[in-house]
Amino acid sequence: MTYYTTARNQAKTQNSGRDRLFLAGYLTLMSALSLFVTVDAASAFPTQDIQVSIIKAKAHSRFDPRIPFRKTHRADFYSRVVVQGKFLGNTQVKSNTDRPTFNQTFIHKVSRHSKFAGIGIDLYDSDSGSADDQADISPGRFGARLNLMYELNTGKIYHQDRQGSVSGPKTFIGRAGQTITMRGDGKNAAELTFRINRKL
Numbered sequence: 616m617t618y619y620t621t622a623r624n625q626a627k628t629q630n631s632g633r634d635r636l637f638l639a640g641y642l643t644l645m646s647a648l649s650l651f652v653t654v655d656a657a658s659a660f661p662t663q664d665i666q667v668s669i670i671k672a673k674a675h676s677r678f679d680p681r682i683p684f685r686k687t688h689r690a691d692f693y694s695r696v697v698v699q700g701k702f703l704g705n706t707q708v709k710s711n712t713d714r715p716t717f718n719q720t721f722i723h724k725v726s727r728h729s730k731f732a733g734i735g736i737d738l739y740d741s742d743s744g745s746a747d748d749q750a751d752i753s754p755g756r757f758g759a760r761l762n763l764m765y766e767l768n769t770g771k772i773y774h775q776d777r778q779g780s781v782s783g784p785k786t787f788i789g790r791a792g793q794t795i796t797m798r799g800d801g802k803n804a805a806e807l808t809f810r811i812n813r814k815l
Contacts, residue, residue: 674713697735751799
């Protein structure tokens with residue numbers, strides 16, 4: 616009886632050892648396959664980062680009424696960024712200044728095979744208790760929003776009448792990496808300085 620029990624325990628120990636070896640080998644194989652799939656997927660769908668940096672703004676109109684003995688009539692600007700139809704976020708609100716500095720960058724991934732990227736930039740004056748006033752930062756008669764087209768293969772940046780219109784009228788305003796300033800000429804006129812770049 617003792618011999619039988621000992622033999623059975625030895626068999627269990629051997630089986631347990633084989634199970635552990637099998638499990639370790641299986642996990643190693645699955646890890647290798649997972650890495651292969653990840654690398655293969657990344658190579659099959661390569662992406663690039665579009666970087667939109669909002670640098671500063673300047674008011675060319677009075678956005679808030681002047682109140683006697685108070686200095687709260689200056690704008691409370693913030694900017695918002697949309698790339699390829701996706702809202703990326705707002706900058707911080709810079710309170711009571713007509714010349715705010717933001718220095719905030721927004722990043723959006725697109726396919727490396729993309730030829731164009733539509734970019735929309737808005738500038739607003741934050742108003743508590745009422746709707747925010749939109750500043751006009753787009754020259755011409757096409758509205759207050761700054762609609763841009765970024766040509767990825769050449770780095771050229773165009774101002775256009777509406778976002779995403781590849782074939783519509785457009786005006787060359789600069790290249791990737793350059794600091795660009797655009798000024799509106801309508802009601803609530805202001806200017807915005809920004810930079811657009813990409814990272815492979």
